[in-house]
Amino acid sequence: MRTIKIRVPSLLTLAVASLWATGSPLAQAQNLVDLYESARAFDAGYLSARLQYDANLARADQALATILPTAGLAAGATRTDFQTTASTQLSRPFNAETATLSASQPLYRPGNWATYEQGKKQVYLARAQLDTAEQDLIVRTSQAYFDVLASQDSLTFVKAQKTAVAEQLASAQRNFEVGTATITDSREAQARYDLVLAQEIAAENDLRVKKLALDQLVGKAETQPRGLAAPLVLPTVVPVDVNAWVLQSETVHPGIRLAQSNVDIARLEVDKAEAGHKPTLDLVASYGGNRNPSGTFTAPNGSRSTSAVVGLNFNLPLFAGFATQNRVRETLSLSDKARTDLEGARRTVALSTRTAFFGLVSGQGQVKALEAAELSSQSALDANKLGYQVGVRINIDVLNS
Numbered sequence: 001m002r003t004i005k006i007r008v009p010s011l012l013t014l015a016v017a018s019l020w021a022t023g024s025p026l027a028q029a030q031n032l033v034d035l036y037e038s039a040r041a042f043d044a045g046y047l048s049a050r051l052q053y054d055a056n057l058a059r060a061d062q063a064l065a066t067i068l069p070t071a072g073l074a075a076g077a078t079r080t081d082f083q084t085t086a087s088t089q090l091s092r093p094f095n096a097e098t099a100t101l102s103a104s105q106p107l108y109r110p111g112n113w114a115t116y117e118q119g120k121k122q123v124y125l126a127r128a129q130l131d132t133a134e135q136d137l138i139v140r141t142s143q144a145y146f147d148v149l150a151s152q153d154s155l156t157f158v159k160a161q162k163t164a165v166a167e168q169l170a171s172a173q174r175n176f177e178v179g180t181a182t183i184t185d186s187r188e189a190q191a192r193y194d195l196v197l198a199q200e201i202a203a204e205n206d207l208r209v210k211k212l213a214l215d216q217l218v219g220k221a222e223t224q225p226r227g228l229a230a231p232l233v234l235p236t237v238v239p240v241d242v243n244a245w246v247l248q249s250e251t252v253h254p255g256i257r258l259a260q261s262n263v264d265i266a267r268l269e270v271d272k273a274e275a276g277h278k279p280t281l282d283l284v285a286s287y288g289g290n291r292n293p294s295g296t297f298t299a300p301n302g303s304r305s306t307s308a309v310v311g312l313n314f315n316l317p318l319f320a321g322f323a324t325q326n327r328v329r330e331t332l333s334l335s336d337k338a339r340t341d342l343e344g345a346r347r348t349v350a351l352s353t354r355t356a357f358f359g360l361v362s363g364q365g366q367v368k369a370l371e372a373a374e375l376s377s378q379s380a381l382d383a384n385k386l387g388y389q390v391g392v393r394i395n396i397d398v399l400n401s
Helices: 011-016 032-042 044-066 110-178 183-218 242-252 254-277 323-390 395-400
Strands: 070-084 090-108 280-292 303-315
Touching: 032 044, 032 110, 032 183, 044 110, 110 183, 110 254, 242 254, 242 323, 254 323
Parallel strands: none
Antiparallel strands: 070 090, 090 280, 280 303
16 A cells, blocks of 8 residues: 655745744754755654654555455375284374365455545545644744743843943943942843843853754753844745635644644444454455375275365355444444534644634734834933933843833
């Protein structure tokens, strides 16, 4: 049975779309695709899913055996010591050798054909399960990757804040020494500086933990994610209609494909159960030989015989203690359950797709707003510094800005 490969748009494509250039000067920095490929070769969860996929394919191929012929060879050899205590004592050994070649081909077995069709559906089920594991690995790798970048940005921000507060502390101390500022300004700046030091320690530890998590996921030490280029160029979301994304997800999402495969397999399980009421017909054939080199008690001379048989085996089940009827009821309920699970999967995927789409659109808007806020904050900081120098702003205003 051949593996069915389905191309599924992955989250990795969307994540890498923003990595048009590198903002990191480190030559050894790695992009998200490189680290994802490393995770595919190292992550125990994904490797386990991959091996399970191979096992599922082998299990699916086993279903083909139910409609193919079977053949067997049986052979045996016996030795019989015959003794009599009549008027004349007689003792004689007899040897016998037998061999039989038999074969059988199902001609009409509805249950076997349903099993064979289930095997083909198992291929799609196995592929959907593997795609689910791949999507999970993409999400975990992307999350760990951007967690490190976010922690690096946080640490960079705290360090810049520490430098700015240190400069303001030095300025407040100089102004106090010359009598142009009060001790309050120095103490406020010192308190803010101590707070920033604590934040720096926490940020360094958070970055260390995030890097360890990424290292463990990809199986490498001291990984260095490649930063985003500045200014950040965000890709355009195409199509812009959320319903188009929902429609696409209903076709390619591994969760829906998995549920649909379960529906198909459950329907075929009903066919297998109903086949318990139907007759079966097999074509059988055998060829055997029997050799007695020393003869038998009734035929002392050696003998040899062969036989060939070709026929049909017909079987019609009449009554099995209501086991077949109850099995049909069970499979019908399980089939209804599978259809209900499919509908639930469709609703869940539609909701998660809409949530992801609106989150992406909202995130793009927030990026633009934060870029504008950064410029405004820098202007406010410059104005507060100038105001502090001319005496119209106090030290706490500069620290807060």
